[in-house]
Amino acid sequence: MSALSVAAVVVSHARPDYLKTTISGVTSQSLRPKHIIVVETASDPQSIELTRAAGLQLITPGNLSLGAAVSAALDALPRDFGWVWLLHEDSAPEVGALFALAQAAEISPSVALIGPKLLHWEERSRVQQLGLTATRTGKPFLPVANEYDQGQHDSIADALATSSAGMLVAVEAWERLGGFEDSTPIYAADLELGLRARAAGYRVMIEPSARVYHAGLSMQGERDRSWTGGSRYVARSKAHIHIATTLLPLPAVVALYLAMPLIVLAGIPFHLWSKRPGRILGQLRGWLWAWGSASNRFAARKKTRSFGSLNAARSLLATSKQLRQRRLDALIELPDEPKTNSGIFASNQAWFALAPLILSFSLWPQGGTFFQGLLPISKSWVMVGHRHARPLSVRTVGTHHPRDRHRVRSLNLV
8 A cells, every 4th residue: 555645636616517426536546545625616505515425625715726726725734745636526536546646656756747547538438638748839739639548558658747637746846836827828737837847857757557537628618718718719829829938949939929910810711721710719819818918928938947947848749750640630739629509609600701791891881872963961870860950952953954854853951
């Protein structure tokens, strides 16, 4: 039996349907955590009742981000443990998950973050995630995603980062690295923590024998947008820019920020052709967000690089072979937003309706409208019916032949 002292922190946000299964998984572990605390950030009555019925410690600190929620849990616990096991309410561990993670921690003293094998909640024979990394341009990338679990990835391996769902992290490393930053985009928080750990000289590894079933509510667009910072397209764009700001050399980062408008414009034809118009708005909002919060991005870059060199981390970035294979599998980076029939605006198809109107702006009527001998009633619609407007009279326009006078008439102000 492992001698590791562990506190389990379950961050919940109004999803009692998933929390019930996760609580059952945590409380039935073969290696019992020393403390189990649930942080209910939405103060959901059903989630609170489930937690109390299980006899677990509960705090309801309000609608906090992930990093603040974990910090609130640690502040509420006595500091008599050396490791923290982070779980979401939609990440249910198998009975031996914590024991497998603890064994890996004891075997490798230099390790600070250990991640499990994440399997799909519904289709449990498929791998959802097995570690995290990024491309050389800073785009989040899953080395293994949506593959059938046949034991082909069951060897322990180093990784750049691991998901916060099921992550086992040393308390000393957590405090030294600063945990999850509240100003960091939610999709970049795991990667940023992994980068800082690598820069500080810690190991980050994956223990495939530790299995956790993960619904991935954030990745499926089933969280509140306040939690993800916008739609999935917007959240992914923010994460890409944030990690790129940290990874790229400073001249390249400055060039990236200056070229963002051109990048957004250049991507419009491709996104329309690939039938993903939502990415246009996602990139646009990501660009505006990056410019508006540039000081925070560069402050995060400075903090990460203050822990040490990122050269070791670069060797764990996605390889060209992995990128080619992902393109062949048609699974570029993360799974796309599920299709819904929620209407033209929710599906971002309104772009197609607005585009012709915008392009034909020069053809819109402007000023008074004339037709042959008819003059406009007023110079603008605002003047029509104005109380100071003079009465109208009809007069006949002079013609060469009296018999034609009834044919041409005009409206004039008296």
